[in-house]
Amino acid sequence: MLYDAFDLQSDLAQQMRGWGRLLDSAWSPWAMWGEPINWMSAGARMMMRTGLTFARPAYGIETVMVGNREVAVAEEKVEVTPFGTLLRFRKDIVTEQPKVLVVAPLSGHFATLLRATVRTMLPDHDVYITDWHNARDVPLSDGVFGFDDYVAHLVGFLQTMGEGSHIVAVCQPAVQALAAAAVMAQTKDPAAPRSMTLMAGPVDCRVNPTGVNELATSKPIEWFEQNLIATVPSRHKGAGRKVYPGFVQVSAFMSMNAKRHIQGHADLFWHFANGEVDKATAIESFYDEYFAVLDLAADFYLETVKTVFQDYTLAKNELTWRGEAIDMRAVRRTALMTVEGERDDICAPGQTMAAHDLCTSLPPYMRTHHLQAGVGHYGVFAGRKWENQIYPQVRNFIQSHA
Numbered sequence: 001m002l003y004d005a006f007d008l009q010s011d012l013a014q015q016m017r018g019w020g021r022l023l024d025s026a027w028s029p030w031a032m033w034g035e036p037i038n039w040m041s042a043g044a045r046m047m048m049r050t051g052l053t054f055a056r057p058a059y060g061i062e063t064v065m066v067g068n069r070e071v072a073v074a075e076e077k078v079e080v081t082p083f084g085t086l087l088r089f090r091k092d093i094v095t096e097q098p099k100v101l102v103v104a105p106l107s108g109h110f111a112t113l114l115r116a117t118v119r120t121m122l123p124d125h126d127v128y129i130t131d132w133h134n135a136r137d138v139p140l141s142d143g144v145f146g147f148d149d150y151v152a153h154l155v156g157f158l159q160t161m162g163e164g165s166h167i168v169a170v171c172q173p174a175v176q177a178l179a180a181a182a183v184m185a186q187t188k189d190p191a192a193p194r195s196m197t198l199m200a201g202p203v204d205c206r207v208n209p210t211g212v213n214e215l216a217t218s219k220p221i222e223w224f225e226q227n228l229i230a231t232v233p234s235r236h237k238g239a240g241r242k243v244y245p246g247f248v249q250v251s252a253f254m255s256m257n258a259k260r261h262i263q264g265h266a267d268l269f270w271h272f273a274n275g276e277v278d279k280a281t282a283i284e285s286f287y288d289e290y291f292a293v294l295d296l297a298a299d300f301y302l303e304t305v306k307t308v309f310q311d312y313t314l315a316k317n318e319l320t321w322r323g324e325a326i327d328m329r330a331v332r333r334t335a336l337m338t339v340e341g342e343r344d345d346i347c348a349p350g351q352t353m354a355a356h357d358l359c360t361s362l363p364p365y366m367r368t369h370h371l372q373a374g375v376g377h378y379g380v381f382a383g384r385k386w387e388n389q390i391y392p393q394v395r396n397f398i399q400s401h402a
Contacts, residue, residue, distance in 0.1 A: 054294065056110045056292065059112055061118065065123055072091070073089050073090070073092075074089075075087055078161075079157060082133070084130055085131040086101075089127045091122065097125050099126045101166070101168070102114060102127060102128065103129075103154065103168065105173055106150070106173070109293060117382060121394075128157070134294035135295040140241050145299060146299035154176055155184060155189070158184065165191065166197075167193040169196065169199065169201060170380075171346075171347065172202065172308075174198035174355070177201075178203065179319055181331050182327065185330040186326065192333065194333075194335065195398055196336055199338075199381055200346070200380040201347060201352045202308055204351055205312060205315070210347070216310060221302060224301075228301075229242055230243060230244075231243075238295075244297075314328075314358070329359070329361045332361045335400075335401040338355055339370045340352050340369075340380070341375040342375060343376045344376055344380065345376060366401070370393050
């Protein structure tokens with residue numbers, strides 16, 4: 001019922017976008033007449049933005065500066081599974097650079113949310129990313145995808161990349177990246193990463209709990225299953241699959257900062273009305289990404305809530321993978337860096353740094369922590385402070401262990 005209702009709403013939104021395009025084409029030629037024509041044209045542009053989309057946006061990284069030379073960038077699908085693609089941003093250079101797997105979160109948005117992260121890292125690294133697929137488009141015949149399967153994907157992707165790789169996990173997958181490093185350490189896998197950088201990830205949610213953490217512990221796991229899990233309708237490829245819908249997650253995120261999003265759309269309207277193209281484009285680009293959503297496989301979502309946010313299994317060093325215990329103390333040859341934002345209201349300071357308390361076998365010279373002043377959650381991996389203050393330290397850390 002939940003998903004059917006959303007599909008009906010999506011159909012209505014599509015009609016609204018169609019009317020918006022029609023009205024925009026009617027009013028735009030008369031824009032030189034000023035108000036109120038510009039207001040009506042701006043209203044039509046807002047109508048064109050009605051609703052969400054389930055289509056993955058493009059990364060749009062076609063070139064990058066390497067040294068003083070602009071080089072071409074091509075997306076290369078290195079490995080494809082039903083639930084994700086190991087995507088490489090191949091550069092037209094002969095110089096060997098450190099291979100880095102950027103691990104994107106599965107939290108309602110596509111991996112393109114890390115576009116800025118990838119673009120910043122590309123000049124100095126051979127960058128790969130976990131390009132997760134929309135669970136609603138994965139047929140039931142392709143099986144399930146749970147917490148262990150996420151970890152297995154990271155292990156498999158690192159093995160495909162080969163020895164000497166590094167891993168940078170952003171937000172939620174800091175947990176799975178740490179688990180994958182421990183699994184590969186215990187099995188003495190030669191492809192175990194040389195370093196892992198965990199950025200704003202919920203390693204120990206008992207530390208400085210946020211509103212997100214309190215919500216996760218306010219209800220039993222059965223409540224989440226009964227109220228937040230939906231069945232994909234027959235009109236989609238993944239018909240019958242149980243999912244945590246992306247539209248539910250995005251709605252939850254927006255409710256946490258409702259005033260900011262309302263103001264953002266008000267600003268967008270007036271930028272349209274006043275002909276401020278650059279300012280309007282900046283806001284449009286943000287919301288084009290923010291409103292592109294994907295569904296999570298129900299198994300992965302529920303297991304993550306239970307394991308990470310309710311039972312604190314990793315924080316207690318009691319995590320298992322495919323029935324076998326994982327000991328974080330097994331990590332001895334993978335250097336560890338943790339990064340946090342001072343104003344992060346999703347993953348508070350201290351939650352990611354807790355990884356150092358688990359990886360006790362690492363000597364001091366193989367570990368470091370950075371707390372970035374003045375940034376919230378997204379500022380850890382995007383924006384000026386990421387580019388100018390955080391990234392240089394991440395780059396130096398990777399290079400020192402390459």
